[in-house]
Amino acid sequence: MTLLAVEGLQTFYGKSHVLREVSFAVPAGEITVLLGRNGAGKTTTLRSVMGLTPPRAGTVRFKDRDITGQPPHRVFRLGVGYVPEGRQIFPHLDVGENLRLAERAAGGGPGWTLERIFEYFPLLRERWRQRGRSLSGGEQQMLAIARALAGNPELLMLDEPSQGLAPRLVRELESILVRLRGEGVTILLVEQNARMALAVSDQVLVLGKGTLVFAGPTAEFHRREPELRGRYLAV
DSSP states (O other): OEEEEEEEEEEEETTEEEEEEEEEEEETTSEEEEEOOTTSSHHHHHHHHHTSSOOSEEEEEETTEEOTTOOHHHHHHHTEEEEOTTOOOOTTSBHHHHHHHHOOOOSSSSOOOHHHHHHHOHHHHHTTTSBGGGSOHHHHHHHHHHHHHHTOOSEEEEESTTTTOOHHHHHHHHHHHHHHHHTTOEEEEEOSOHHHHHHHOSEEEEEETTEEEEEEEHHHHHHTHHHHIIIIIOO
16 A cells, blocks of 8 residues: 655755656555665655645645645644654753654554653653753654654654764664564655665665656665666765
């Protein structure tokens, strides 16, 4: 089943044409990874889905509902969670306040209660009254993911979650993403750390200068990896 379907996205920043006829589908219950060089349009793709940078043309459908250009708060209420690059937690609020602000009633199933979130991020229970700005980079990233989960998303979009993390925390992040998939959360992951991304992915998308140049299962990506890395991923 397709949870998210993107068709013919054309997105601009001013006069700059960033996404050019981008089309792809995100299957429910899988991890889809979006790869590409810096400036290829990966973040813009997530922002177009979330309504932060509405496309000028094309459609975004979530659970077969047209959400193209909807404001972010409506997209969030429909069940799309977003962890932006740079975490963007509320630094002057404590951990508990960050999580409480994001809570949304579950559309079905047990939902992501605070207790369930603490099973993934036990340190956040200890830091409950600690302000966001005083957390380490890794702790802030965990809070950003936990905050997205508090909204009970069916689709979780993450933009460069491993950025700036120590290798140990990157491995922990891998484990968390796999566990979330096992819990039924569908994930769309933008990641510069291709090794980490490919280790958890079911499907791979590759962007080159705003155009989708590859979409397929991870196994197929590996068969074409030398060509794709050389043309679209190597710095």
